[in-house]
Amino acid sequence: MTENMTENVAGPAKAAPGRSIVVDGLRKSYERNAGDAAAYAIDGVSFDVPEGQFVTLLGPSGCGKTTTLRCVAGLERAQGGRIEMAGQIVFDASQGRHVRPEDRPIAMVPQSYGIWPHMTVLDNAAFPMRHGRNRRRGEEVRRRAMEMLEQVGLQSMADRWATQLSGGQQQRLAFARALLGDPEVLLLDEPLSNLDAKLRAKLRQELRSFQEKFEIAALYVTHDQSEALALSDTVIVMNQGRIEQIDGPERLYDHPRSSFVADFIGSANLLPVEHTSPGPDGSVLAKTGVGAVLCGRSPAAPDDRSGNGGFVCVRPENVRVRAADEGTPQAGDDEILGRVETSEFLGDRLELVVRAGDVAITAFARADLGSRPGDDVSLAFDPASTSYLAS
Amino acid sequence: MNHVKVDETPARSTEPAEPAPRADPPPAARGGRLAAGTLVNVAMVVLIGYLVLVPLVILLYSSLKASTTQLPFQVSGFSFTNFVNVFESSHFASVAGNTALYVVGSLLVALVLSMCLAYLMERTDIPGRRFLAPMALAPMAVPVTVMAIAWALVANPVNGPLAVAVREVFGVDIDIYSLAGMILVMGIFGVPSMYLTIAPAFARLNPELEEAAAAVGAPLRRRLRLIVFPLVMPAVSAAAMLLVVVALEGFAIPAILGLPKQIFVFSSQIQYYVQPPTGLPNYGQASSYGVLLLAVSLVMLLVYRRRTRDAHRFRVVSGKGYRQTRTELGRWRIPVFVVVCVYLAVGIALPILTLVWTSFSPFVRPVSLSGLGSLTLSNYSTVFTAPGMGQILLNTAEVVLLTATVATAISAWLAMSASRRRFPGSTFLFEATFLVFGIPSVVLGFAILFLYIFFPVPPIYGTVWIIIVALVARYLPRGSRMVQTAMLQLDDGLVEAAQVTGARPFTVTRTVLLPLLSPALRKCWLWIFAQALGELPIALVLTSPDNRTLVVELWSIFTSSGDYPTASALAVLLLVVSTVAVWSVNRRGAMEES
Numbered sequence: 001m002t003e004n005m006t007e008n009v010a011g012p013a014k015a016a017p018g019r020s021i022v023v024d025g026l027r028k029s030y031e032r033n034a035g036d037a038a039a040y041a042i043d044g045v046s047f048d049v050p051e052g053q054f055v056t057l058l059g060p061s062g063c064g065k066t067t068t069l070r071c072v073a074g075l076e077r078a079q080g081g082r083i084e085m086a087g088q089i090v091f092d093a094s095q096g097r098h099v100r101p102e103d104r105p106i107a108m109v110p111q112s113y114g115i116w117p118h119m120t121v122l123d124n125a126a127f128p129m130r131h132g133r134n135r136r137r138g139e140e141v142r143r144r145a146m147e148m149l150e151q152v153g154l155q156s157m158a159d160r161w162a163t164q165l166s167g168g169q170q171q172r173l174a175f176a177r178a179l180l181g182d183p184e185v186l187l188l189d190e191p192l193s194n195l196d197a198k199l200r201a202k203l204r205q206e207l208r209s210f211q212e213k214f215e216i217a218a219l220y221v222t223h224d225q226s227e228a229l230a231l232s233d234t235v236i237v238m239n240q241g242r243i244e245q246i247d248g249p250e251r252l253y254d255h256p257r258s259s260f261v262a263d264f265i266g267s268a269n270l271l272p273v274e275h276t277s278p279g280p281d282g283s284v285l286a287k288t289g290v291g292a293v294l295c296g297r298s299p300a301a302p303d304d305r306s307g308n309g310g311f312v313c314v315r316p317e318n319v320r321v322r323a324a325d326e327g328t329p330q331a332g333d334d335e336i337l338g339r340v341e342t343s344e345f346l347g348d349r350l351e352l353v354v355r356a357g358d359v360a361i362t363a364f365a366r367a368d369l370g371s372r373p374g375d376d377v378s379l380a381f382d383p384a385s386t387s388y389l390a391s
Numbered sequence: 392m393n394h395v396k397v398d399e400t401p402a403r404s405t406e407p408a409e410p411a412p413r414a415d416p417p418p419a420a421r422g423g424r425l426a427a428g429t430l431v432n433v434a435m436v437v438l439i440g441y442l443v444l445v446p447l448v449i450l451l452y453s454s455l456k457a458s459t460t461q462l463p464f465q466v467s468g469f470s471f472t473n474f475v476n477v478f479e480s481s482h483f484a485s486v487a488g489n490t491a492l493y494v495v496g497s498l499l500v501a502l503v504l505s506m507c508l509a510y511l512m513e514r515t516d517i518p519g520r521r522f523l524a525p526m527a528l529a530p531m532a533v534p535v536t537v538m539a540i541a542w543a544l545v546a547n548p549v550n551g552p553l554a555v556a557v558r559e560v561f562g563v564d565i566d567i568y569s570l571a572g573m574i575l576v577m578g579i580f581g582v583p584s585m586y587l588t589i590a591p592a593f594a595r596l597n598p599e600l601e602e603a604a605a606a607v608g609a610p611l612r613r614r615l616r617l618i619v620f621p622l623v624m625p626a627v628s629a630a631a632m633l634l635v636v637v638a639l640e641g642f643a644i645p646a647i648l649g650l651p652k653q654i655f656v657f658s659s660q661i662q663y664y665v666q667p668p669t670g671l672p673n674y675g676q677a678s679s680y681g682v683l684l685l686a687v688s689l690v691m692l693l694v695y696r697r698r699t700r701d702a703h704r705f706r707v708v709s710g711k712g713y714r715q716t717r718t719e720l721g722r723w724r725i726p727v728f729v730v731v732c733v734y735l736a737v738g739i740a741l742p743i744l745t746l747v748w749t750s751f752s753p754f755v756r757p758v759s760l761s762g763l764g765s766l767t768l769s770n771y772s773t774v775f776t777a778p779g780m781g782q783i784l785l786n787t788a789e790v791v792l793l794t795a796t797v798a799t800a801i802s803a804w805l806a807m808s809a810s811r812r813r814f815p816g817s818t819f820l821f822e823a824t825f826l827v828f829g830i831p832s833v834v835l836g837f838a839i840l841f842l843y844i845f846f847p848v849p850p851i852y853g854t855v856w857i858i859i860v861a862l863v864a865r866y867l868p869r870g871s872r873m874v875q876t877a878m879l880q881l882d883d884g885l886v887e888a889a890q891v892t893g894a895r896p897f898t899v900t901r902t903v904l905l906p907l908l909s910p911a912l913r914k915c916w917l918w919i920f921a922q923a924l925g926e927l928p929i930a931l932v933l934t935s936p937d938n939r940t941l942v943v944e945l946w947s948i949f950t951s952s953g954d955y956p957t958a959s960a961l962a963v964l965l966l967v968v969s970t971v972a973v974w975s976v977n978r979r980g981a982m983e984e985s
Contacts, residue, residue: 075887075890110888114887131902
C-alpha cells in the first residue's frame with residue numbers, strides 16, 4: 001500500500017509522446033493458480049497504439065485478442081505486464097496498480113453494441129454526458145447528442161426506442177455514444193460481426209471515415225482478415241496468446257514473418273523445407289519436395305538463412321502457370337512439373353490445384369488457360385515474390 | 392483533461408454500491424465511499440449468513456439434545472438419543488411408510504397427468520388448446536391450503552358433492568380423509584409446475600424425428616415409446632425430483648386431509664410434535680425428524696442440480712424454423728377432448744366451485760339449483776366483523792408486503808453480487824442459500840422459533856417480524872435464482888458499455904442494470920407475494936395471539952371450530968388475492984414474449 005502511495009505521489013512514469021496506448025508484457029491466465037505450467041490466454045503481449053491511428057488485433061478465435069482488449073479496457077485484470085494510456089499508467093502488475101474501467105479515458109463498442117433497450121436513442125447517446133466521466137449539464141447535452149446523431153444519420157430516430165433500430169443503426173448509435181464520451185482511445189470488439197456481408201462492407205468504410213474525422217486512436221478486434229487489411233494502419237496478428245507479427249497491411253501480406261501469418265492472411269502455398277543455404281543478394285536457396293526454390297524474401301539475420309526446416313511461401317497469384325505443351329517441358333531449377341487435380345473457373349481467373357510430387361500447389365491462372373484436371377502443367381515461382389519462413 | 396485516478400485495491404472488490412459522486416472527488420472522500428460500500432457488503436453477508444446458516448445450525452444442535460419436554464437449550468451435553476428413539480419406535484416405521492407412499496403416489500399421479508396433458512397440448516391436434524392449457528395450469532394460482540380445504544369440502548364422505556355423486560352413480564364410497572385422498576390432491580396440485588417443465592421439452596421435440604418414425608410405418612404407440620419419451624426424459628426426471636421435494640415438505644395437504652384420521656407423514660408429524668393438541672411439545676423428536684427430512688430433501692436437490700446443470704445450456708436454443716406438425720388424433724379427437732374436459736372439471740373446477748358455493752351458503756350443502764335462492768353474504772360479514780379480524784388483515788398485509796419487498800431486494804443484491812463477483816466469496820454466498828431450499832418450511836419455522844426463544848435479539852418473538860424473517864429466508868433461494876436467471880440472459884455488453892463511459896458502479900446499477908432487470912424483479916415480487924400469502928406451516932409454528940395471519944385463521948377455523956362456511960369465505964378471499972397476483976405475473980410474461 002505505502003509503496004503504491006509513493007508511486008502515486010511521484011506521478012506516473014513518463015510515457016513516450018504521441019502514443020495513446022502502450023501495452024508492455026501483458027500476460028493473463030484464467031486458471032486460478034497461474035503457475036509455471038499454467039496455460040496463458042495472453043502471454044507476453046506488447047504493442048502500442050499511436051495517436052490517431054487505427055490498430056487492429058487480428059487472430060483466430062481463442063487467440064487472446066478479445067482478452068487483450070478487455071484488459072486494456074480494464075474489464076479484466078491481467079496477472080503480469082503494464083498498460084499506459086494517454087501518458088498515465090493504468091495497469092501495472094508489479095505495483096499492484098489497476099485503474100477501474102470507469103476511470104480510464106476510453107470508450108467501447110461491444111460486440112453486441114450494448115444498446116440499452118429501456119432508453120430512447122437520444123438517452124442512449126447522451127448517457128456518457130449525463131453519467132459518464134466528463135459530465136455536462138443543461139441544453140448542451142441534448143444539443144451535442146443531436147449533433148452527433150446527425151453525423152451518424154440517426155437524428156430522425158432520436159426519440160424512438162432503441163429497440164426499434166436495425167442492426168446497422170444500432171451499430172452507428174453505439175459508435176455515436178462512444179464518441180460522445182470524449183475518449184482518448186476507442187475500443188471496438190468485433191463490432192461488425194453481427195451484420196450481414198453487404199452492410200458490413202458499408203459500415204466498415206463509415207467506421208474508418210469517422211475515426212479519421214474525429215482523429216481518435218482506435219483499437220479494433222476482429223477475426224476477419226479482410227476487415228483488418230481494409231481498415232487498419234497497423235495490424236497485430238495474434239495466435240495462441242502471443243503476437244506473431246505487427247505490421248502495416250501491405251507488408252503483412254507481402255512479407256509474412258511466419259507460416260501462421262502467411263496462411264491466416266489471404267491464401268498461401270506453404271512448402272515444407274528440408275534444408276536451406278544462403279543464396280545471392282541475401283536470398284535463400286531452399287530445398288523442398290519439388291526441388292530447390294530461390295526465395296528473394298528472406299529473414300534479415302544471416303544466421304537464419306541456413307538451417308533445417310521452415311517453409312517456402314508463395315501466394316497463388318504469384319505462381320506462373322504454363323501449359324506443359326506450350327514449350328519443351330523441362331524440369332529445371334525454376335520450373336516445376338505437375339498435373340492439374342482440380343480446376344475452377346471463377347470468371348476473372350482460373351483457380352488450379354496442381355499436384356507436384358507429394359505437394360499440392362494452388363495457383364491462379366489466366367482465365368483463358370483452359371487447363372482441365374489431368375493436364376500436365378509447369379509452374380514457376382518468381383524469386384522476388386517468394387518468401388522463406390523459418391517457422 | 393482526462394485525469395486518471397489510481398486505485399490500489401484489487402479490481403474484483405472495487406465495485407461496491409456507492410453513491411454517485413460529483414466529478415473527481417478528493418482521495419479521502421473516495422476512500423470513505425469505498426468503506427461505506429464494503430460496510431454494506433459485510434452487512435449483507437452477515438444478514439444472509441444469519442438467515443441461511445443459523446436455522447440449520449439450530450436444527451442440528453437441537454437434534455443432538457436429548458430433551459423430551461424441555462427446550463433444547465436447557466439440556467446439557469450432546470447425544471444421539473433423539474435419533475435412537477426415533478428409529479426404535481414403531482411409530483417411525485408407519486410415518487416413514489406413509490411418507491414414502493404419499494410421495495411416490497403423488498409423484499405418479501402428477502407424472503401421468505402432466506405427461507398426458509403436455510403431450511396432448513403440445514404435440515396433438517386436440518381441439519380447444521388455447522383454452523385447455525391455461526385451465527390445466529390454473530391450480531398454480533390456488534394456495535395449497537385453500538386447495539386442501541376445497542377438496543375436503545368436495546369429497547368428504549358425509550356430504551361432499553363429489554363423494555355423494557360417486558356413491559349414487561358407481562355405488563363406491565370414497566373418503567378424501569385417507570392416504571389415497573392425500574395422494575390424489577397432492578398429485579393434482581403438482582401438475583402445473585411439472586407441466587411447465589415438461590411442456591417446453593415436448594414443444595422442442597423435433598417433429599421430424601417423430602415424422603421419420605411415422606414414415607417407416609411405426610404406429611403411434613411405438614412412436615411415443617421409442618422416440619418421444621427418451622427425448623423428454625431429462626425434463627421429466629428434473630421435474631420429478633422437484634415434485635418429490637415439494638411433496639416431502641408439503642404440510643397443508645397431509646395436515647388437513649391426514650390428521651383427522653391420524654395419518655402422519657414427516658412434515659405433519661413434526662408440526663404435531665412442536666404443537667401437540669394436548670400435552671407438551673417434544674422438540675427433540677421434532678428436530679431429529681427435521682434432520683432426516685432435510686437430509687432426504689438435500690439429496691434429491693443435489694441429484695436435481697446434477698440433472699439440470701447441462702440442460703441449461705440447451706435452453707437458449709430457439710425452435711426457429713420448426714414446422715409445428717401435430718399428431719392427428721383422428722376419430723379419438725373428440726373422446727380425448729371430453730376426457731380432458733372431465734378431468735379439468737372434476738379435478739380443478741368442481742373443488743373451487745364447491746368452495747365458493749359453501750362460502751355463500753348458510754351451512755354445508757351440495758351444489759344445487761334449489762340452493763340458489765338461499766345464497767347469503769353472511770359468511771363474509773362474519774369474517775369481516777369477527778373480533779380481531781382487523782388486526783389479522785393488518786398482520787397479513789404487513790407479512791406479505793414486507794416479505795415480498797425485503798426478499799426481492801436481498802435476492803437482487805445477492806444475484807447481482809454473485810454474477811458480477813462484487814467481492815470474494817459472493818458466488819459461494821449465493822450457492823449457500825441453496826441449503827435453505829432443502830429445509831422443509833415446518834422445520835425452518837421451528838428452527839427460527841428456537842432461535843428467538845434462545846436468543847431473543849432482536850426481541851421479535853410473537854410479532855409479525857419473526858414470520859417475516861422466516862419467510863424471507865425461505866424465499867431467498869428461489870428469489871435470487873429468478874433474478875440470476877434474468878441476469879444471465881442479459882448481455883454483458885449492456886453493462887460494460889455503461890461502465891466504460893466512466894459512470895460510477897452505483898449509477899450503472901441504477902440507470903442500466905435495475906431497469907433491465909425490472910421485469911424479473913416484478914415477477915419475483917409477485918411470486919413471493921402469492922407464496923407468502925398461502926404459506927401455512929411457518930406462520931402456524933410461529934403464531935401467537937398478536938401475529939395471526941389469514942392463513943392461520945383459516946386453518947384454525949377449519950380444523951377446530953368446524954365452521955366450514957366461514958372458513959370457505961376466508962379461503963375464497965385468499966384465493967382471489969393470490970389469483971390476481973399470479974395472473975399478473977403470467978400476463979407480464981405473456982406480454983414480454985409477444
